[in-house]
Amino acid sequence: MxxxxxxxxxxxxxxxxxxxxxxxxxxxxxxxxxxxxxxxxxxxxxxxxxxxxxxxxxxxxxxxxxxxxxxxxxxxxxxxxxxxxxxxxxxxxxxxxxxxxxxxxxxxxxxxxxxxxNPSVALNMLAVLSRRLRKFAGLVEDLSLKEVPGRLAAYLLLLSEQQKNAIDFELDVSKNQLASLLGTIPETLSRILARMEKEKLIKSEGKRIAILNRKGLEELSVGERKLP
Amino acid sequence: MxxxxxxxxxxxxxxxxxxxxxxxxxxxxxxxxxxxxxxxxxxxxxxxxxxxxxxxxxxxxxxxxxxxxxxxxxxxxxxxxxxxxxxxxxxxxxxxxxxxxxxxxxxxxxxxxxxxxNPSVALNMLAVLSRRLRKFAGLVEDLSLKEVPGRLAAYLLLLSEQQKNAIDFELDVSKNQLASLLGTIPETLSRILARMEKEKLIKSEGKRIAILNRKGLEELSVGERKLP
Structure with a gap:
């Protein structure tokens, strides 16, 4: 060839x-x-x-x-x-x-x-990489939505426990670090937090988390409950 | 600012x-x-x-x-x-x-x-995107290795069944299509196939698949077995 x-x-x-x-x-x-x-x-x-x-x-x-x-x-x-x-x-x-x-x-x-x-060579390569990135981000999100809510729930319960079962506490890491810890990307973590809020499991504002439904989080962490 | x-x-x-x-x-x-x-x-x-x-x-x-x-x-x-x-x-x-x-x-x-x-602007953007892509590909692989082997095993058993339980058959889609179907990327699919071979569950060559251990594939597909 x-x-x-x-x-x-x-x-x-x-x-x-x-x-x-x-x-x-x-x-x-x-x-x-x-x-x-x-x-x-x-x-x-x-x-x-x-x-x-x-x-x-x-x-x-x-x-x-x-x-x-x-x-x-x-x-x-x-x-x-x-x-x-x-x-x-x-x-x-x-x-x-x-x-x-x-x-x-x-x-x-x-x-x-x-x-x-020939800047269009670079533009085309940027297009290829951006497109793959979009696709991968979608895959990470699809795959994460199965596993990550449970891990996040377990992490939040652990943080609460470490602070005498506080129902209101601050994340001890940045959201970027938390995403890495849970094996996902920050964008997906944000969406999972938003879904947890919608389900009235938690309330989150910046790094501040309030637990609204501890039993629901426990069910999520052991896989007995799924986020819709 | x-x-x-x-x-x-x-x-x-x-x-x-x-x-x-x-x-x-x-x-x-x-x-x-x-x-x-x-x-x-x-x-x-x-x-x-x-x-x-x-x-x-x-x-x-x-x-x-x-x-x-x-x-x-x-x-x-x-x-x-x-x-x-x-x-x-x-x-x-x-x-x-x-x-x-x-x-x-x-x-x-x-x-x-x-x-x-200023080509270095484009080079730097290519570096940013390439680096994120590497990271995402790693995440997709980590996440896929939990789920995809079971789905792949189920798919291979289905193909075999459709051909009167043939132990030797051809994939009916390209490996790229199969990766999409299973929710992963071609690179990860290749690695999972290689691991299945190493475990003597199958032998694969191009699109040709031979089933070496049907029971093992069945266990993998129902989650009773994991790929090492």
């Missing part, structure tokens, strides 16, 4: 014009990495990002004792190191080919130059 | 340099939208995107019967219409202020011009 056609099939570059794929093909470096070879090391200057065309690439950190902690295994179509490259940071981890892998390397200077001459 | 400081606090623009915030402040249009006023309509040219500074904005479609279908309610810090603007499409829905809301409007032509002169 021609380089340009390969690039067309990379999700990060969806929806570009033919001419823009050709421009990307002009700056790409087509590489075959043998099994076991390191692609980049933690702390290396992020001189460009990679997209896996075939094979598998392991991204990992090393503990102070030298133990390997795998962050992710990347396969066909997935970009590697792009966050560090876009942000102008160093690579935060190691990348090594798990098997013979073909990767496309996009050097940062040429890529920046391309975007400067 | 000064315009520039307001822009600094918008998540989409995290991590820019001071000068870049000032450049954005030069193109922004600061608007106060009264309650109930339409901000844009479906099919309108996407001439720019909005970021909510305060208040709440409802984004909705209308059914052929004129019934309102709310897609999302946006609050402080959240962008509206940016996908259509980045992709150069028309607005796919209506946006209306639910209460008096302050929004920042970024006109597309000025924004494109700014990126052309």
């Amino acid at each position: 021609k380089l340009t056609d390969q690039i067309t099939s990379i999700p990060l570059f969806q929806g570009l014009a033919r001419k823009q794929y050709e421009d990307l093909a002009m700056i790409v470096v087509d590489q075959v990495i043998p099994r076991g070879k390191m692609i980049f090391s933690q702390g290396d200057e992020a001189v460009g990002f990679y997209v896996v065309i075939s094979g598998r690439v392991k991204v990992f950190k090393l503990s102070p004792e030298g133990k390997e902690q795998i962050l992710h295994i990347f396969g066909a179509g997935e970009p590697i190191g792009e966050v560090a490259v876009f942000a102008g940071e160093k690579f935060p981890a190691y990348a090594e080919a798990l098997e013979e892998s073909r990767v496309f390397f996009f050097p940062r200077p040429a890529f920046v130059d391309l975007i400067g001459k | 000064k315009l520039t400081d307001q822009i600094t606090s918008i998540p989409l623009f995290q991590g820019l340099a001071r000068k870049q915030y000032e450049d954005l402040a030069m193109i922004v249009v600061d608007q106060v939208i009264p309650r109930g006023k339409m901000i844009f309509s479906q099919g309108d040219e996407a001439v720019g995107f909005y970021v909510v500074i305060s208040g709440r904005v409802k984004v909705f479609k209308l059914s052929p019967e004129g019934k309102e279908q709310i897609l999302h309610i946006f609050g402080a810090g959240e962008p509206i219409g940016e996908v259509a603007v980045f992709a150069g499409e028309k607005f796919p829905a209506y946006a209306e202020a639910l209460e008096e809301s302050r929004v920042f409007f970024f006109p597309r032509p000025a924004f494109v011009d700014l990126i052309g002169k």
Whole structure:
């Protein structure tokens, strides 16, 4: 397959014009990495990002004792190191080919130059990422609405208990931290709090929580009750 | 608060340099939208995107019967219409202020011009979106690993049943479609299939599935067994 056609099939570059794929093909470096070879090391200057065309690439950190902690295994179509490259940071981890892998390397200077001459490439990439983000946020919300209300109820009951069963108390973490703690995103947490209010289980204002129906929260925490 | 400081606090623009915030402040249009006023309509040219500074904005479609279908309610810090603007499409829905809301409007032509002169603004936005995407993909995976293996097992058993309990059959949808059907993303589906193989429950190759342990799949589908 021609380089340009390969690039067309990379999700990060969806929806570009033919001419823009050709421009990307002009700056790409087509590489075959043998099994076991390191692609980049933690702390290396992020001189460009990679997209896996075939094979598998392991991204990992090393503990102070030298133990390997795998962050992710990347396969066909997935970009590697792009966050560090876009942000102008160093690579935060190691990348090594798990098997013979073909990767496309996009050097940062040429890529920046391309975007400067052709802002619509960047706009299209922003569109692709924004759209995926919307979709993922929807998925997180759908999945969270099953699990998170129960965990949130358990957390609120715990906080109340720690304060001699107070019915009125303050969250001891920010809403962003609480969302992370519960395995969801702040937007979904806000919506769950709003639903709990609508069900008259709690009243919330900023970080202040008042428990209106302790029994209802207990039922929610053990899965005997669901939020509508 | 000064315009520039307001822009600094918008998540989409995290991590820019001071000068870049000032450049954005030069193109922004600061608007106060009264309650109930339409901000844009479906099919309108996407001439720019909005970021909510305060208040709440409802984004909705209308059914052929004129019934309102709310897609999302946006609050402080959240962008509206940016996908259509980045992709150069028309607005796919209506946006209306639910209460008096302050929004920042970024006109597309000025924004494109700014990126052309200053590609690092686009790179930084790509970094912000990529980083959030990574985080969301991790959340989707964490949440999916609880629910999706059981649903996938049930689906495979159903396919087998439809083919006279065949132990060897082909998926009737693409892996992307199957991921959507199960409420996850293709990357996570691949990992779950790999784990099922490792547990010797199935063997999969492309769209071809062989059932190695029907009882194990049945246990997984009713929640009596978990994937390690």
